[in-house]
Amino acid sequence: MQRYFVERENMTEDIVIVTGEDVKHITKVMRMNIGDDIICSNNQSRTVRCQLVEYSDTEVRARVIEELMPNTELPIKVTIAQGLPKGDKLELIIQKGTELGAKSFIPFAAARSIVKWDQKKSHKKIERLEKIAKEAAEQSYREQIPTISDVKSLHHLINHSLSYDAIIVAYEEAAKNDEQSKFVQTLNGLTTGQSILVIIGPEGGLTSEEITYLKEQGATICGFGPRILRTETAALYALSAISYHFELMR
Amino acid sequence: MQRYFVERENMTEDIVIVTGEDVKHITKVMRMNIGDDIICSNNQSRTVRCQLVEYSDTEVRARVIEELMPNTELPIKVTIAQGLPKGDKLELIIQKGTELGAKSFIPFAAARSIVKWDQKKSHKKIERLEKIAKEAAEQSYREQIPTISDVKSLHHLINHSLSYDAIIVAYEEAAKNDEQSKFVQTLNGLTTGQSILVIIGPEGGLTSEEITYLKEQGATICGFGPRILRTETAALYALSAISYHFELMR
Known part of the structure; x- marks a missing residue:
């Protein structure tokens, strides 16, 4: 599943907002639609699976479906x-x-x-x-x-x-x-x-x-x-x- | 020290002959002269330090000075x-x-x-x-x-x-x-x-x-x-x- 990093303030408990170049990647390159799933990280050890609910040319809004525990960082x-x-x-x-x-x-x-x-x-x-x-x-x-x-x-x-x-x-x-x-x-x-x-x-x-x-x-x-x-x-x-x-x- | 691989038959007990593109590398790129040292391997686990004794446009002849035991191959x-x-x-x-x-x-x-x-x-x-x-x-x-x-x-x-x-x-x-x-x-x-x-x-x-x-x-x-x-x-x-x-x- 496609992964994106978002700004910390753009990930609340329930909603994730993707901005910048990733918007084009989601809507044009991956051609995703409402209801499709993506994975988002806030670069602060919170990673969630979420579902697209709305998008425009400048942002994609997604609803948090599941908290993930990827544990992919090196222990050192x-x-x-x-x-x-x-x-x-x-x-x-x-x-x-x-x-x-x-x-x-x-x-x-x-x-x-x-x-x-x-x-x-x-x-x-x-x-x-x-x-x-x-x-x-x-x-x-x-x-x-x-x-x-x-x-x-x-x-x-x-x-x-x-x-x-x-x-x-x-x-x-x-x-x-x-x-x-x-x-x-x-x-x-x-x-x-x-x-x-x-x-x-x-x-x-x-x-x-x-x-x-x-x-x-x-x-x-x-x-x-x-x-x-x-x-x-x-x-x-x-x-x-x-x-x-x-x-x-x- | 610069290293070159030579054909097996071009490395005898005493003499190494370098041919091909390496000749240009030794004489033009590295600008080496008679008396300079290079290291040559025969791609068969024999590596020697040798000294340039003669060169033309097509080959470099070097005299073997020392047998080296580099042991740089992976054990597996x-x-x-x-x-x-x-x-x-x-x-x-x-x-x-x-x-x-x-x-x-x-x-x-x-x-x-x-x-x-x-x-x-x-x-x-x-x-x-x-x-x-x-x-x-x-x-x-x-x-x-x-x-x-x-x-x-x-x-x-x-x-x-x-x-x-x-x-x-x-x-x-x-x-x-x-x-x-x-x-x-x-x-x-x-x-x-x-x-x-x-x-x-x-x-x-x-x-x-x-x-x-x-x-x-x-x-x-x-x-x-x-x-x-x-x-x-x-x-x-x-x-x-x-x-x-x-x-x-x-």
Whole structure:
């Protein structure tokens, strides 16, 4: 069944109001009619099945039929801090990372990031990434849309990292040096509801200065197996492994 | 250090000869000179560091300096049987799946596959996919380039599946029904050197007839967590989880 996120204030006990681009999607793309069912989430852990009762060009009204308990969020809150990659890789990371359960994304300007975000265009870029996250969250039955922050510096990232229960850094030199178990050890130390920050370098990787700094700040340097993963693959590996560990091996 | 795969007959005890497009890559793109080092694999588990001794427009000759023991292949041989997806998704699956350690890929025509491969163009398409696999294998330090077969039918796939130690099917209805542990159970039953066939449906998923048939043939139906993954994400999830299980948790 088709899923949509609505604004919190647009979901009351009995009625859901869908606005914006989703109206066109419901009425024109899906060609739904009065009496058809959709599933709506308020992005605050309430998800309901509801029935279309009325629509116009600008909004769709639906009556709540059933409270759903989808429970599709990862048991561990995962934030992906991604060194700014080239081209459309960030879009891929956000689309796939959303499917795989990330709670938030923080792009950061790493020493080897070639791309720089123009301050003026930054707002538009984030809007576009948020749209990708919303669509991926709907498609994958998420209850929450991951948040996407503006580009940070590595220092800013670390200065705001006190709230995480664990911080790991994906480092390809660790992979080359056959470092295999620190990621597992870190996950073994976490329990449901806790949070982890996963820091991933851009195409050229993190510099040894960045790694030294991150170690000093208490981050755990991890390898993701013996093969060298492209930057966009590392995030997907981390999220898949976290899902496997906490959702499948439970 | 840059890596290249060479034909088996082009790697003797002392000398490696690089031919084809890699010659241009070494001499023009990387601008290497006599005395520079490269790493070469013969796609048969022999990997050496070697030094350029001579080059022309058509070949590069290098002297073997050191035998390397990279050990970058997954301990379990994973074949991804992928229901033909739309657009360039198969390219993404093969690039990322190679980085993540897949041994081979078998595209198959599923009931809901919208794309059909024209017999005439099939050869060209596979050539292109093989090139993607070779480049991803070089980039990720693989010792072997995954093989890519021509498009099969599901029956053909099953009729040739006796050689696998396990067969699993990614099924989103299993994910919705909260099936969490069969994938873990299957991996727990495998040991180093054994093989697994992972069957993944196309965009619309496998039909219930296909699922029934696969069950009858002894395949294990698995969910990959509670979220609904796009077809191209499922292969990456399976490979990441297998790496985590066999390479990191060891």
